[in-house]
Amino acid sequence: MEEKTLKSERIYEGRLVNLRQDAVVLSSGRETVREVVEHPNCVAIVAIDSEDNVVMVRQFRKPVEGVLLEIPAGVIELGEEPQQCALRELEEETGYMAGKMERIGGFYSSPGYSTEFLHLFLATDLQRGSTRPDEDEIIEVVSIPWEQILGLIVAGEVCDAKSIVGLFTVAFSCEEVKK
Numbered sequence: 537m538e539e540k541t542l543k544s545e546r547i548y549e550g551r552l553v554n555l556r557q558d559a560v561v562l563s564s565g566r567e568t569v570r571e572v573v574e575h576p577n578c579v580a581i582v583a584i585d586s587e588d589n590v591v592m593v594r595q596f597r598k599p600v601e602g603v604l605l606e607i608p609a610g611v612i613e614l615g616e617e618p619q620q621c622a623l624r625e626l627e628e629e630t631g632y633m634a635g636k637m638e639r640i641g642g643f644y645s646s647p648g649y650s651t652e653f654l655h656l657f658l659a660t661d662l663q664r665g666s667t668r669p670d671e672d673e674i675i676e677v678v679s680i681p682w683e684q685i686l687g688l689i690v691a692g693e694v695c696d697a698k699s700i701v702g703l704f705t706v707a708f709s710c711e712e713v714k715k
Contacts, residue, residue, distance in 0.1 A: 537563050539570075552576070552611070575645075575652035579622040580609040580698040582640075582706045583632055583659040589679040590703070591630050591662065592694075596674065605678065605688070607699045609654070618655040626659055628668045630677045635661025641705050645697060656702050 539560040548555040554574040561567050583591040596603050610625035612618055619637055627633050641656040667677065680688065685703050688694045694703065 571649060573650040575650050576611045577653045578609055578611050579618050579625055579655045579657060580607055580702050581622050581626050581657045581659050582607050582702045583626055583630065583662060585662045588682040590682055590685055591632055592678045592680055593629050594676040594678050604696055605694050606696050607702050609698055622657040627665055629675055631665045631667040632662040633665050634659035643701055654698055656705060658706055
């Protein structure tokens with residue numbers, strides 16, 4: 537079932553993503569072309585405060601031309617460990633510092649065309665600080681009671697994959713939240 541790469545050509549290099557075309561041979565012997573978006577690995581954080589609220593962010597997302605309610609997330613910088621990135625991104629986007637940051641999984645965002653892998657974390661023992669968003673980010677921090685989260689997903693209010701995966705992972709596997 538593996539594919540052998542015959543030729544790989546980068547056709548676009550951007551600030552955050554690159555695009556390449558790979559000519560491949562399928563296990564059946566048929567040749568085809570794959571388009572691959574090269575994206576750095578990322579972190580996504582489900583942050584739960586002492587009152588069982590999920591700390592989320594609301595921001596405009598240009599690719600979908602809309603405002604989304606999401607869990608905090610961000611790109612892992614060169615030489616940075618995923619946990620360091622999770623701590624940094626949580627504080628930058630929400631102003632919260634986590635006393636406990638636990639890796640609870642990971643997943644490919646869209647393996648049909650992208651290399652992006654997201655490391656998933658649960659942040660607890662939160663302490664309030666101040667936000668430091670990137671200069672191109674306008675973020676509203678929102679606290680949602682845990683008992684409302686699944687309803688927001690079902691209603692389509694939370695509709696991005698990383699948030700749904702992260703929240704479902706916590707809902708179905710993390711003992712701290714199942715109190």
